[in-house]
Amino acid sequence: MRTAYSVEKVRAAERDLMARLPDGALMQRAAAGLAVACADLLGRVYGSRVVLLVGSGDNGGDALYAGARLARRGAGVRAVLLTPERAHQGGLAALRAAGGRVSADPRADIGRADLVVDGIVGIGGKGGLRPEAAELAEAARARTVLAVDLPSGVNADTGEVDGTAVRADATVTFGAYKPGLLIDPAREYVGALRLVDIGLDLPDEADVTALQHADVAALLPVPAADSDKYRRGVVGVVAGSARYPGAAVLSVSGALRGGAGAVRYVGPGGDAVIAAHPETLVHAGPPSKAGRVQAWVIGPGLGDNEAAMADVLASDVPVLVDADGLRYLDPARLRARTAPTLLTPHAGEAAALLGAAREEVESARLHAVRELASRYGATVLLKGSSTLIADPEGAAVRVNPTGTGWLATAGSGDVLSGLAGSLLATGLAPLDAASAGAYLHGLAARRAAEKAVPLTACDVAAALPGTWHSLAD
C-alpha cells in the first residue's frame, strides 16, 4: 500500500526526527537523494548545465545543496535566486565552494539548461505562486524539470492547483508521499514520482492511500473447494430502460466478472441481457420479488424509476447506486438503511449531489469526495482521471493508481458499477469493493489499450478475467 501524509503530519515527524539528529542532517539526506535523481535524469553529470530555481525557504536549500553535489561532479550549476537576501545561506555557500554560481541572466541560463531543478517552494507554500515565481515556472516549461519535494504551485494536501505551477518531468519527494502528488489536477504536474527515505517515523493512519497489486490480490475472493454459487454471493443488477438497454448489458458484463457466483438482472432489458450473457438470471421486477441477493447495483441507464430505487434501498443488503439512481438520493433515507450504501458518481453527478459546479468538483476532488461521504453517510467512489474513494467514517481516502484516458468512453462506468457491486456481493466491505473494483477496471483498460485502441466498454469487460488472473499469479 502506498501511503500519503498531510503536511501537518510530515512536519510533526520531521520535528521529532530533527530533535534527535545534528543540525542540517535531514537536509543533507534530502539533498543526497535529490542529487542522485538529477544524475539519473541527466545521464552524464560532467559538463552538463543545471539551473536551480531557488526560493526563500528550505526547499531552495535542498536545491542548493544538491546543486553543490552536482557541481563537484563537474556540472555547470547556476542558481536563480528569487529573493537573494533570503536564500538559504549554508546551501549558497556550499554551492559557491563547489564552483557553482548565482545566475546573472536567468532567462538565458534556463533556455540553455539540460536540467532545471525546481526549489521555489515545497510544503511551506501558501496559495498560488507569486508573480515572479510563476514567471520562472513558465520559463522552465520547455526544459527538463525535476521538482524538489513537489512541483511548486501545487497544493501538497489537496492536489489543487491555483494558477500557474511548475510542470515537472520528475518529482523527488522526501520522507513521505503528500496527498496532492497522487491526485489530479496536481498529479498531472508531478511526472515520474520518486520517494527518498529520510528516516521519518510516520503515524499508522495515513490521509490518503493507494492500493498496489498485492493489496488487491489479497482482497479478491477465490472460491473454496466446497463453494457453491450462492455462497460465493449473488449480485442483483437493476439497470437499463427502453431508452438505454445497453447499460443493462454492460453493467451485467462487469457483474459477471466481479467474483459473485450468480448475477440476477431485474428490469425491462432481460432479452438483451440474455442475448449477450445467457448465464444471467433475469426477472421483470420489482427487485424485492426477484429472489435473494447479497448486494444490489442500481442506476445505469435506469431512466426515471423512483419506485425501483425505493424498493432496493428498503433492502437489508449493501447497495451500489450509480448514474440515474443518483438522482433520487435523500441523505436521511441512506442513513436510515441497515446495510451500507456505495455511491459511484462522476464529477457531473457529484456536482449535482453537492449543489456545486462541475469545475469545483474537478478542481478539488479530495474535498468533494470527503464532503459527499459525510453528507450522505455512504461510501463514495468519485470517478475520473484519479478516481477517489471515501468512506463515511473518515478513514484514509483511497486513490486509484490504475486507469488510462482511454477509459473516457461511454459505458465504461456501467461496467465498473457491475464489477464493484459483484465484489460487494462476495462480502467485501464497501471501501474495499470500490477500490478493488476501480483497480481491476483501470488495469483491465490499460492491458486492453496495450493491444488495441480506441477502447470500448465491452473491451474493458472482456479484459477483466485476464487481469484478475494476472493479479492472482
Ligand SMILES: NC(=O)C1=CN([C@@H]2O[C@H](COP(=O)(O)OP(=O)(O)OC[C@H]3O[C@@H](n4cnc5c(N)ncnc54)[C@H](O)[C@@H]3O)[C@@H](O)[C@H]2O)[C@@H](O)CC1
Ligand atoms: N523540515 C525538514 O526537516 C526538511 C525539509 N525539507 C525541505 O524543506 C521544505 C519546506 O521548507 P520551508 O518550511 O522552509 O518552506 P518552503 O521552502 O517550502 O517554502 C517557504 C518559502 O516559500 C515562500 N512562499 C510560500 N508560498 C509561496 C508562493 N505561493 N509563491 C512564492 N513563494 C512562496 C515563503 O515566503 C517562504 O520563504 C520541504 O518541502 C523540503 O523541500 C527537506 O530538506 C527535508 C528536511
Ligand SMILES: Nc1ncnc2c1ncn2[C@@H]1O[C@H](COP(=O)(O)OP(=O)(O)O)[C@@H](O)[C@H]1O
Ligand atoms: N481521463 C480519464 N482518465 C482515466 N479514467 C477516466 C477518465 N475519464 C473517465 N475515466 C473513467 O471512465 C469511467 C467512466 O465512467 P462514467 O463517467 O460513469 O461513464 P458512463 O456513464 O458512460 O459509463 C470511470 O471509471 C472513470 O473513472
Ligand SMILES: [K+]
Ligand atoms: K518545489
